[in-house]
Amino acid sequence: MSNSTSDQALKAHEPSYSTEERRTLPSGEEEFFFDVKTSDLEVNMGPQHPATHGVMRVLIRCDGELVTGAQAHLGYLHRCAEKIGENVEWLQYLPYTDRYDYLAAMNNNLGYSMAVEALMPGFEVPRRATMLRTICVELNRIASHLVAYGTYGLDIGAITPFLYAFREREWIQSLFEKICGARLTYSYIRIGGVFNDAPPGWLTEVGHFCDVFEEKWKEYRDLLALNHIFIKRTAHVGVIPKDMAIDFGLTGPMLRGSGVDFDLRRDMPYMAYGEAHEAGAFDVPLGEGEKGELGDCWDRFSVRVQEMMESIKLVRWCLEVIEDGPIIGDVPKVLKVPPGEAYVGIENPRGELGHYVHSDGGKIAVRCRVRGPSFTNLSVIEELMVGTLLADSVAIIGSTDIVVGETDR
Amino acid sequence: MIQEQAQQALSHAVHPGSNVFVRILEWLPLPEWVPGWVITLGGVVIGMSIFLAVMSVLVMFCVWLERKVSGHIQCRTGPMYAGGWHGWAQSIADGVKLLLKEDTIPNEADRTLFWIAPAIVLGSIFGAMVAMPLSYDWWFGRMDLGVFAILALSSTTTIGVVMAGWASNSKWSLYGAMREAAQVVAYEIPLGLSLLAPLFVLGTFSLNEASAMQSGWFGMKWAIFTNPFLIPAFMIYWIAALAETKRAPFDLPEAESELVAGFMTEYSGIRWSFFFFEEYAAMLLMSVLAAFFWFGGFESPLTGALRASGVEETSLLFSVVCFGTVMIKGFVGIFLMMWMRWTLPRVRIDQVMTMGYKYLTPLALFCVLGAACWEALQHLIFS
Numbered sequence: 155m156s157n158s159t160s161d162q163a164l165k166a167h168e169p170s171y172s173t174e175e176r177r178t179l180p181s182g183e184e185e186f187f188f189d190v191k192t193s194d195l196e197v198n199m200g201p202q203h204p205a206t207h208g209v210m211r212v213l214i215r216c217d218g219e220l221v222t223g224a225q226a227h228l229g230y231l232h233r234c235a236e237k238i239g240e241n242v243e244w245l246q247y248l249p250y251t252d253r254y255d256y257l258a259a260m261n262n263n264l265g266y267s268m269a270v271e272a273l274m275p276g277f278e279v280p281r282r283a284t285m286l287r288t289i290c291v292e293l294n295r296i297a298s299h300l301v302a303y304g305t306y307g308l309d310i311g312a313i314t315p316f317l318y319a320f321r322e323r324e325w326i327q328s329l330f331e332k333i334c335g336a337r338l339t340y341s342y343i344r345i346g347g348v349f350n351d352a353p354p355g356w357l358t359e360v361g362h363f364c365d366v367f368e369e370k371w372k373e374y375r376d377l378l379a380l381n382h383i384f385i386k387r388t389a390h391v392g393v394i395p396k397d398m399a400i401d402f403g404l405t406g407p408m409l410r411g412s413g414v415d416f417d418l419r420r421d422m423p424y425m426a427y428g429e430a431h432e433a434g435a436f437d438v439p440l441g442e443g444e445k446g447e448l449g450d451c452w453d454r455f456s457v458r459v460q461e462m463m464e465s466i467k468l469v470r471w472c473l474e475v476i477e478d479g480p481i482i483g484d485v486p487k488v489l490k491v492p493p494g495e496a497y498v499g500i501e502n503p504r505g506e507l508g509h510y511v512h513s514d515g516g517k518i519a520v521r522c523r524v525r526g527p528s529f530t531n532l533s534v535i536e537e538l539m540v541g542t543l544l545a546d547s548v549a550i551i552g553s554t555d556i557v558v559g560e561t562d563r
Numbered sequence: 564m565i566q567e568q569a570q571q572a573l574s575h576a577v578h579p580g581s582n583v584f585v586r587i588l589e590w591l592p593l594p595e596w597v598p599g600w601v602i603t604l605g606g607v608v609i610g611m612s613i614f615l616a617v618m619s620v621l622v623m624f625c626v627w628l629e630r631k632v633s634g635h636i637q638c639r640t641g642p643m644y645a646g647g648w649h650g651w652a653q654s655i656a657d658g659v660k661l662l663l664k665e666d667t668i669p670n671e672a673d674r675t676l677f678w679i680a681p682a683i684v685l686g687s688i689f690g691a692m693v694a695m696p697l698s699y700d701w702w703f704g705r706m707d708l709g710v711f712a713i714l715a716l717s718s719t720t721t722i723g724v725v726m727a728g729w730a731s732n733s734k735w736s737l738y739g740a741m742r743e744a745a746q747v748v749a750y751e752i753p754l755g756l757s758l759l760a761p762l763f764v765l766g767t768f769s770l771n772e773a774s775a776m777q778s779g780w781f782g783m784k785w786a787i788f789t790n791p792f793l794i795p796a797f798m799i800y801w802i803a804a805l806a807e808t809k810r811a812p813f814d815l816p817e818a819e820s821e822l823v824a825g826f827m828t829e830y831s832g833i834r835w836s837f838f839f840f841e842e843y844a845a846m847l848l849m850s851v852l853a854a855f856f857w858f859g860g861f862e863s864p865l866t867g868a869l870r871a872s873g874v875e876e877t878s879l880l881f882s883v884v885c886f887g888t889v890m891i892k893g894f895v896g897i898f899l900m901m902w903m904r905w906t907l908p909r910v911r912i913d914q915v916m917t918m919g920y921k922y923l924t925p926l927a928l929f930c931v932l933g934a935a936c937w938e939a940l941q942h943l944i945f946s
Contacts, residue, residue, distance in 0.1 A: 197734045204820050219738075219912055309820045311811065311909025317637040383812055383908045544738070545911045548821050 194222055201230050205309055205548040208558030210532075214539065214547065221547050224539035226532060228561050235563040239511075239522025244270055244489045245345060247522065252339035254526060255560040257301050260294035260330075261502045263343035268424065269509035270345045270489075272496035282479040283347030284425050289360060289472045290330070290342060292465040296367070297326040298503035299458045299465075302555040306455055307378050309552035310387050315378045322370055325363055332356055345489065347482030361473050364466050371463055379452075379459050388455060389446025392538045392550035399449065402534045405527050406505025407461065408554060411441035411454030418501040426472070435471035436464040451553040458555065461503075490517055504528050504555060526560040610703050611693075618692055618844065621890070623654035625843040625897055632901040657836075664832035669732060672829065676730035681830070681837035683723030688844045691716035695851060696771050698861060698885035700877045709770040710762065710852070714755060717807070717848060720841055721747045724816065724826050727838070731829035739825025742912060743816035746806055749919035750813075754803035756927035760796035760934040761786045761856040770852075774860025774889075782867030785859035792933035797857045799927045801899075804849040806915065809842060811904035815912055850896025851889060858892050861885035 200211035209230035215223035235254055239247050251266045252259040264287060271277055279287075300323045304316035327337045333352055334342035342348055378384055394404070399412035409416055417438040419427040430436060439460035441453030493515040499508040505527025512521040531554050539547040593602070627642070630653065634641025646652025668677055694712040696702035706712050721743060728740020762768065764786050765776045777784050787793045806813040817825035827838050854860060865884055874881050910918075 195734060203823060218741075307908065311814070311818065311820060312907060313633075314637050314905045317639070321638055378908075381908060383910055386914060387908060387911055543911060543913065545815075545818070545821050545909075 199547075200227075205551055206558070207305060207551070207556060210556070210558045210561065212535070212539075212547075212551065214544075216544060219543045219545075221539050221542050221544060224536045224547065226536060228529075228532075228558075230562065231558045232562040233559075236522055236524055239519055239524075241518065243517045244491055244519065245487075247519070248344065249339065249341045252341055253559060254524065254563050255298075255502060255504065255507070255528065255557045256338060257557055258294050258298040258503045259338065259340045260290045260343060261298075261500065261507060263341060264291055264425075265498065265500045265502070265507045265509045266511075267343050267345045268500060269496050269498040269511045270491060272498050273491045273494050273511060273513050275492065277346070277483060279347055279425075279483055280480040282351075282476060283481045283483070285472045285476040286333075286348045286352060286481065287343050288426050288430075289357075289469050289476075290333070290340075290348075292468045292472075293326050293329065293360070293363075295465045295503045296462050297323045299462045300326075302458050302503070303374065303378065303455075303462075306552045306555070307384075309548050310384055312378060312381070312384065315374060318370075318374060318377070322367055325366075329356070329360060329363065332359075344482065344485075346485035347480070349482065351481045357473055357476065360469060364470055364473075367466060368463070371459075371466075375459055379456055385445045385452060387545070388451040388549055388553070390450055391446075391542065391546045392451045392553055393447045394449040394534060394538065396449065398534075398537075402537075403530045404505065404534060405530065406502065407454055407457040408505060408531045408534070410438065411457045411553075412449035413441050413443070413453075415440055418499060418506055422499070424498070424500060426475075430468055430471050433471060436468045439464060451549050454553045454555075458503075488517060490515060491519075495521075499525070502527055504557065504560070505531055524563055526563055528554075528556040528558070528560040529563075532556050532561050607703075614693070614703050615689060617697075618689065618847075619840075621847060622840055622843045623658070625847060626654045626657070626839070627651065628894075628897065629843070629901050632898065633905050636902070636905045661833050661836040666832040666834060667829075669829050671732045673730040673732065676726050677829075680723045680727035680730060681834045683726065684720045684841045685837045685844075687716050687719035687723065688841045688848065690719075691848055692844065694770065695848065696774075697889070698882035699771060699775070700882045701886065702771065706769065707772075708768045710758060710768050710856075713848065713852060714751075714758070717845060718747060718751055720845065723841075724838075727830065728826035731826070733829050735822045735824070736826050736828045739816045739818075739822050739828070742818075742822075743809065743826060745912070746809075746813065746815060746915055746919075749916055750803045750806035750923070753799050753919060753923035753927045754807055756924065756931055757796045757800040757803060758852075758856060759931045760790075760793055760927075763931065763934050763938055764790050764793065765856065770855045770860065773855050774862060777859045777862050778866070778870075780867075781871070782859065782862040782864045785857065785862070787857045790934050790937050792930050792937055793857060795926065796930040796934065797853065799923050799930065800853060800857075802918075803923060804853070805900065805903070806919070808845040808849055808900075810846065810900050812907040812910050813915060814904075814909060815915060818909055820909075846897050846900055847893055850900070851893040853896055854889055854892035861888055863888045 194215045194217050196213065196215050198211060199214055200206040201209045206212065211227040211230065213225045213227060214221050233253065235250055238250050242250075248263060248266060251262040255262055271279065300319040304319035307313070307315035307319075330340055330342070331337050333356055334340050334350055336342070342350070394402075394408070394412045396412050396414055399409050399414055404412070405416075415438060418424070419436070420431050420438055423429075423431065439457050441448060441450075441457055443450070443453060444456070445452045491511075491513040493513055495510070495512040497508060497510045499506045501507075506525065507527055508523075508525030510521065510523040510525070511519050514520050535550055535554055538550045542550065627650070631641040631649070633639075642650025642653035644650055645656045668674055691713045693703050694706045694709040694716075696709075724743045725740045728736040728738075728743070731737075761773075765773045767773050767776060773786075777786055787797060805811075809816050815825075816822075817827055819825075822828070827835055830838065861884075866881070866888065869881055869884060870876075
């Protein structure tokens, strides 16, 4: 036989039951029963597979199109980020934070900077720096959700929304290029503030972007999220009930998609978010099971789409209240952080990004631990994929919106 | 009355004579001693070569068009450099590249089947095209059962696809092949049934005659305007044709986000391009078939005007106009397919099956019945 590899795979799962059964009926007639069952097929989805959004491998066991088992294998993109954190100086580690969730580098910078700032008692970030941070982080959230929007479309089979999403993301990237010179790995938010003030006219352009994006956003929502085929493909698929979402430690849109009302920006406010929430600058969109069940893929997707609009509102609020002033606090070039340990979790586009830093008062951290939301969120797919169709499993992986750089770090 | 009308239509649809290239050879001053069968055979061979060349160029144009259409839908420009004007030579450049690429066959693959599969796919789709006349006068194989030939041969491609998927010895390819088999079997039925409705109305299986039957009303007596049941029949046909040609939203056999590239995963170079070619050739065929049975075939106000001014149907001018008309109609259909591909997400396999068996097949049957009743009613009233 030519197909020896698949034959071997099939032999490995030889069914233990008999495929033919003979019974004698009371009348004396013989009856045959053919139990036609196929054996399972083990398929490697990844490491190079378009649906895994990077280099992740999901070993799936299939019975025809039906997925009967799934196991995620990680580590293809492991870059020792945490160990590096214990070997370089506080400030030197900042560019490494860009690399775990490369779609939301501003958020990573912020998380690390805030964790280090928490170790410096009495240190206050200047107000203008806080506002610039908020603007950048929220713009980055939009950019990240645009990628989630586009790639989820790709997973479902719609190619065009991806390119539309990237057109707006391109604008955000050029905005970032203007403020910090980088388009993907920014290292813009530094310990103590931000590293560069907004160039003249930058804030106006951000305002202009908000106006244009609002129009485009409606179009995008109608094009993909409200598309009939898209709803048919994602509603009732990969349902995560409320308690399951909490049990798995999901955060971010994954958690809110299941209807759990929890957002670190509002519930454990940091930077200017508390003030912004009091001013009514943003709401926390929740999944409502509008098109299917509560916590299905469509709900998670819808939460991300709505969050883009909330971020726009936040950016607008920041543009209103931002005032002139210093952009970075008094941080020495060679930073020695007072001894102690701190954990700071911030709301990344994908969920809670936690940084735990431990200092012994030296120039280098003793321990630098990162809690990546993608890693935790990924844990749920093995549970969700069982019993779905192959196409659904792709929709489920897509709806977790993982960045493999962050699961492996 | 209907019979009279049919007689009239047929009288100018079926010309005596033979394959257009045989006629050309007959016209040439060949020596006396050349036997007749050489002329016939030569005509067929030359005719087929030219026909294949014409179809290949059309298909390459389709590929270029797809890239331009997708580009403009996605706020890009598509190819712009190859050849100068709007990248017109992009398909040729791609073809040359694919010819020069290494042709790999996986170690564990079934080499024979792996070789044969693309040939079957391409051969059957071009075989189906033989039944397609290019004008009233230009045709290569006159078939009174042209629709049957086209449907039969174009669904033979499935065998090639399944063969490719199996022979590749890749699990993704196997999935693609299985999906293709399931999908095509499910959609063959509504496709055939929805075609039955215009066949009732036009009363012929031949494409030439079908076109001739729609020649009234100054070239606008298209079948779709004469019977209201043909409108839903066309919609069913169109959905089934999309599934037959593996076009989005029914591109499950090659669903790139699920099955990597489906049955084509292990293919490379020119062999891969055969599958690619087949897809576009099938699109062309399905669109042209729709043009013949719903949208008047060769008939348009232009042919009506030519007829009114006394131009012979066998004349060169008339043939060129016919060819142009049917190609424009075909390309409108192809554009529609492309538009849908770049807009819609992909459906799931169970949804494909449900739609095919539960909705399209009964609806197509209803359309056939409705169309037949309408025709009978017309006959009762007007005769």
